[in-house]
Amino acid sequence: MTISDQDVVDHFTARAQGYDRSSAWCTDTELGRLVLDLTTPGPEHEVLDVACGTGLVSRLFSGRVARLVGVDVTAAMAEQARPSLDDLVLAPAEDLPFPDDSFDITVCRQGIQFMELPAAVAEMARVTRPGGRVVLINLCAYGTADRDEYFEILRLRNPVRRHFFLPGDLADLLREAGCVEVETRGYVSVEDVDVWSDNGAIDEDAREAIRQVYRSMSPEFRRLHAVEQTDGRIIDRMLFEIAAGRPAGD
16 A cells, blocks of 8 residues: 555644553653753754654753754644744655754654655755764564564554664664764553554554454564553553664765
């Protein structure tokens, strides 16, 4: 199935009002602290939040930096970020409307899975000053053992997802975009699957299909995700990879 940009916009328009409550990781302060640790924002820095959504990442930087810009393609999401931003731009990540070397820090959390790759990451590196920081944060499978089952769960939960990742993939995208000094960290988010799947953009049939994947999960998936099934609830420990690199410049 070909996924269009409008498909992505429609999906997130449907999710806009409840997005901040759709996952535990959305407002996880420890995950936010890791982002700040990797970017070390200062009062002189200019920051770009790509796929800013409702402003969850932007709020981490608000009041800490000289200038904070958000960019997204979904107006219903991005308008919620406006109070935290100095500027809000509606534009695709694959064609960022900024000159080269415009920002000290560029961050994209849970956005690249919906973008054209590697073009979007190359754009993020282009608009970031040499020696600055480009940071990508995204859910990943733990490895090949859980890949097929987990990717099916992610597809069911978000049918407009274009890409699925294994550990190391985000770092490879940064290197391909010309970044150096690339480092990665992992972070595990504990998610109640019924809460996580109730995103307002999929129907109950899709949610039940997600539950069925967990009911029939392989022993390796259960072990890697440390899945708990208690009183009808399914608890999954989902892995994020956080990758950061510095544009090398000429």
